[in-house]
Amino acid sequence: MFDPDSSIIVGLEIGTSKVCAVVGDLSPDGALNIVGLGQARSRGVRKGEICDASMAEEDVRHAIVEAEQMADVEIRSVYLGITGGHLRGFNNRGVHPVVSADREISEADVQDVIKNAKTINLPAQNHVVHAIRQHFLVDGQDGIANPVGMLGARVEVDVHVVHGNLNRLQNAIRTVKGLQLEVDDIVFNGLAAALAVLTNEQKEVGSLVIDIGGGTTEYVVYANGIIKHTGVLAVGGDHISNDLAYGLKVPLSRAEQLKLEHGAAFLDDAAKGQSVTIANELGMPLKVINLENLRRIMGLRVEEIFQLIAQDLDQADALNYLRSGVFLCGGGSRIPQVAQLAEQVLGMPVSLGKANSISGLKSALDQPEFASAIGLVKFGSFQHRKRASKPSLKDGIKTTLGQFFKRS
Amino acid sequence: MDTPSEKIPPKTAAVKIFGVGHAGIAVLEQLAGGEIPPDYFAIIDNDPQTLEACLVGTKVTINSESVRKVAAGTTSGLVPELSPEVVASLKSACEDKNLIFIVAGLGGDVGNVLTPMVGRLAKESGALVLAFVILPFECEGSRRRQIAEQGLEAIKQATDGVICLPNQRILGLMDETTSVAQALRLGNGLMADCVRGLWRLCLHKGLIPLHFSEVCEFVRGHQAESAFAVAEAAGATRSREVLDKLVNHPLLDGGRALEECDGALVSLMGGPDLTMTEVNRIMEQINAKCGRAQVIMGAAIDETFRERLAVTLITVRKILQPLDADPSPRICTEELGAQLLNRQSEPRPGSRFVPPAPVLPPEQVQRMLAQQGGSRARGGKGLPRLRQTQLPLEILSKGRFDKSEPTIHKGEDLDVPTYIRRGVVLN
Numbered sequence: 001m002f003d004p005d006s007s008i009i010v011g012l013e014i015g016t017s018k019v020c021a022v023v024g025d026l027s028p029d030g031a032l033n034i035v036g037l038g039q040a041r042s043r044g045v046r047k048g049e050i051c052d053a054s055m056a057e058e059d060v061r062h063a064i065v066e067a068e069q070m071a072d073v074e075i076r077s078v079y080l081g082i083t084g085g086h087l088r089g090f091n092n093r094g095v096h097p098v099v100s101a102d103r104e105i106s107e108a109d110v111q112d113v114i115k116n117a118k119t120i121n122l123p124a125q126n127h128v129v130h131a132i133r134q135h136f137l138v139d140g141q142d143g144i145a146n147p148v149g150m151l152g153a154r155v156e157v158d159v160h161v162v163h164g165n166l167n168r169l170q171n172a173i174r175t176v177k178g179l180q181l182e183v184d185d186i187v188f189n190g191l192a193a194a195l196a197v198l199t200n201e202q203k204e205v206g207s208l209v210i211d212i213g214g215g216t217t218e219y220v221v222y223a224n225g226i227i228k229h230t231g232v233l234a235v236g237g238d239h240i241s242n243d244l245a246y247g248l249k250v251p252l253s254r255a256e257q258l259k260l261e262h263g264a265a266f267l268d269d270a271a272k273g274q275s276v277t278i279a280n281e282l283g284m285p286l287k288v289i290n291l292e293n294l295r296r297i298m299g300l301r302v303e304e305i306f307q308l309i310a311q312d313l314d315q316a317d318a319l320n321y322l323r324s325g326v327f328l329c330g331g332g333s334r335i336p337q338v339a340q341l342a343e344q345v346l347g348m349p350v351s352l353g354k355a356n357s358i359s360g361l362k363s364a365l366d367q368p369e370f371a372s373a374i375g376l377v378k379f380g381s382f383q384h385r386k387r388a389s390k391p392s393l394k395d396g397i398k399t400t401l402g403q404f405f406k407r408s
Numbered sequence: 409m410d411t412p413s414e415k416i417p418p419k420t421a422a423v424k425i426f427g428v429g430h431a432g433i434a435v436l437e438q439l440a441g442g443e444i445p446p447d448y449f450a451i452i453d454n455d456p457q458t459l460e461a462c463l464v465g466t467k468v469t470i471n472s473e474s475v476r477k478v479a480a481g482t483t484s485g486l487v488p489e490l491s492p493e494v495v496a497s498l499k500s501a502c503e504d505k506n507l508i509f510i511v512a513g514l515g516g517d518v519g520n521v522l523t524p525m526v527g528r529l530a531k532e533s534g535a536l537v538l539a540f541v542i543l544p545f546e547c548e549g550s551r552r553r554q555i556a557e558q559g560l561e562a563i564k565q566a567t568d569g570v571i572c573l574p575n576q577r578i579l580g581l582m583d584e585t586t587s588v589a590q591a592l593r594l595g596n597g598l599m600a601d602c603v604r605g606l607w608r609l610c611l612h613k614g615l616i617p618l619h620f621s622e623v624c625e626f627v628r629g630h631q632a633e634s635a636f637a638v639a640e641a642a643g644a645t646r647s648r649e650v651l652d653k654l655v656n657h658p659l660l661d662g663g664r665a666l667e668e669c670d671g672a673l674v675s676l677m678g679g680p681d682l683t684m685t686e687v688n689r690i691m692e693q694i695n696a697k698c699g700r701a702q703v704i705m706g707a708a709i710d711e712t713f714r715e716r717l718a719v720t721l722i723t724v725r726k727i728l729q730p731l732d733a734d735p736s737p738r739i740c741t742e743e744l745g746a747q748l749l750n751r752q753s754e755p756r757p758g759s760r761f762v763p764p765a766p767v768l769p770p771e772q773v774q775r776m777l778a779q780q781g782g783s784r785a786r787g788g789k790g791l792p793r794l795r796q797t798q799l800p801l802e803i804l805s806k807g808r809f810d811k812s813e814p815t816i817h818k819g820e821d822l823d824v825p826t827y828i829r830r831g832v833v834l835n
């Protein structure tokens with residue numbers, strides 16, 4: 001069962017409402033299988049960022065242990081998903097003149113221009129999380145996917161850079177390292193969710209993925225197969241619960257329960273004049289809540305989230321590229337009629353995103369809350385494939401020596 | 409000799425260009441070899457070696473002692489004096505001239521001290537005097553800057569007009585690899601361009617003539633400060649290129665000086681193929697940028713300028729002196745807008761005019777006080793007053809987000825519930 005050639009890729013997402021670890025099995029021919037899932041309620045995280053390191057560590061340990069048990073593997077390294085209001089994404093362009101006499105663009109030119117594009121003026125605290133190359137331009141001609149071998153005088157590349165506060169990123173990494181786990185790479189959660197939910201065709205045609213989580217909402221725009229825009233809004237399901245706690249004058253835990261049982265994004269006529277009775281643990285009626293108010297409060301908050309996203313996309317001029325529509329994932333996508341509300345605000349077809357093109361645990365794949373973590377595994381599989389295709393000298397010697405010792 | 413009161417514009421002006429101090433001499437060296445005949449130049453310095461090294465113009469040496477005395481004199485407030493031989497040689501250089509340019513760098517000793525004196529002497533001889541000064545870099549320190557400012561004040565009193573080039577603005581034209589010598593040469597080159605531009609303007613047969621006296625009137629004024637830019641281009645699209653260069657010139661603060669100025673003087677110089685459309689286009693743009701400023705234009709044709717177009721632009725801005733300006737502050741809205749937008753605008757003079765409190769009828773006063781102190785709910789939203797309700801006062805605790813960093817998006821705190829921020833009332 002345990003194929004020594006296949007590798008285990010683990011994605012770990014330390015979220016505001018839950019910590020989850022997803023274990024994936026990458027077979028040598030490139031097929032990815034989800035074999036394990038572990039989750040734990042998250043107590044030390046607020047708005048996507050760790051605020052109590054010891055509690056977060058404990059929760060991560062629970063999740064990892066559960067995932068190990070389910071997948072029957074030992075987890076040594078993870079791909080860590082990060083989020084937080086401090087993350088920013090923007091597009092940068094790098095230029096490089098072609099030096100060779102016959103004006104042919106070589107691999108070295110491509111590396112140089114990407115390096116140029118990566119040198120940006122960041123604030124001192126910030127660290128680049130991703131520098132994703134978009135399209136190349138050769139002598140001003142746009143849309144070139146791979147310029148190696150083409151002729152030109154000047155090569156430019158557009159790079160989408162995601163950067164965030166170094167200290168906060170380090171906090172998350174250290175929490176994981178404190179459990180004797182290696183961090184293979186850090187990945188922006190929105191990017192991971194998009195990888196899990198979108199098919200290649202949807203990426204080509206243009207789509208927007210919105211991951212409505214507990215503490216944050218991440219959104220990513222894909223167009224022409226490449227990332228065009230990313231963003232994080234530090235508003236999530238917790239804000240909805242908080243709003244309800246305020247507006248209905250109930251404690252926070254009760255508000256969460258009400259949100260899950262009776263919440264919806266729209267105030268439809270059937271709900272008008274209805275009320276809900278909250279009962280305490282003995283069944284005695286405690287309080288009567290007006291359903292209309294509940295729906296109204298919730299609807300306003302969800303609408304605001306979508307409006308803020310729409311504003312940001314408008315400013316970044318990314319709304320024109322979305323022909324395939326909008327995909328919602330994350331816990332917030334379970335809100336009844338949220339897709340209709342999003343359609344109203346964004347003016348585009350909205351559907352709920354599902355992690356597809358991956359086989360494995362159906363229970364995990366079906367739920368939208370795990371889209372990010374599944375995406376992390378997918379990202380890990382890409383990195384793995386890239387690393388495997390370029391064996392280094394050190395690895396070559398290691399494998400030969402290793403084989404030598406194995407035989408003896 | 410022409411006296412300053414009868415400014416008959418001469419057909420051919422007799423010009424003398426003085427370079428005072430190291431900076432002035434460097435600028436003259438750059439000017440030499442051009443179209444200005446060499447006997448127009450004269451250089452003044454206290455270092456005989458520099459004078460020997462420079463091949464241009466008649467030399468006037470001032471020995472170092474008198475300079476030091478004079479320098480000491482300026483700083484201690486005494487009236488400085490030059491030795492009589494020097495005065496005589498300067499006077500003879502200024503004789504029979506109606507147009508004198510003095511080029512100097514401020515902040516040092518020779519240029520700072522001698523320029524006002526040379527200017528006074530020149531004026532006494534009856535000519536119209538324009539001073540071109542280079543102000544030191546910010547990095548040269550506050551002492552140099554103070555000295556330069558003192559010198560600038562003195563020169564403003566002594567001459568008919570001053571055109572300044574702050575070296576700091578050249579930083580915008582350089583990149584990281586420019587050496588110090590190159591940078592200084594660049595600054596001197598710019599100054600030389602300006603002198604050349606004005607010289608052409610005053611001396612050439614202008615199609616649309618601009619007399620030197622007009623230039624002097626323009627730059628005169630004890631409280632005026634000016635900036636200038638010179639742009640040259642050749643070829644078919646020269647008018648557009650020149651416009652681009654002018655508008656984005658670092659000496660004009662990237663065009664801001666144009667928007668804030670009170671007057672602009674434009675001198676166009678082209679070959680016989682200069683077209684009216686080009687002139688029109690340039691003047692339209694400049695007029696559009698300057699808004700309420702007075703724009704004076706002059707154009708001249710030179711045979712050697714075929715295919716080329718050179719534009720010299722001088723902007724004047726009257727500085728608002730807080731003490732003797734008229735009591736009603738006339739701050740026009742565009743200037744205010746420009747001041748608010750650009751972060752480096754000069755500090756606004758303190759307001760001396762505080763309007764008295766408006767007289768309101770007592771009911772209005774009561775209403776305003778009630779608005780400030782009372783709660784939002786009483787704004788007439790239909791709540792029955794007799795029942796004791798909970799007033800939607802300020803959020804005292806943010807519930808879950810009490811101890812976390814607030815999410816501020818475009819000035820709004822998103823942690824505050826949306827229905828409260830939008831004022832939605834729940835029943």
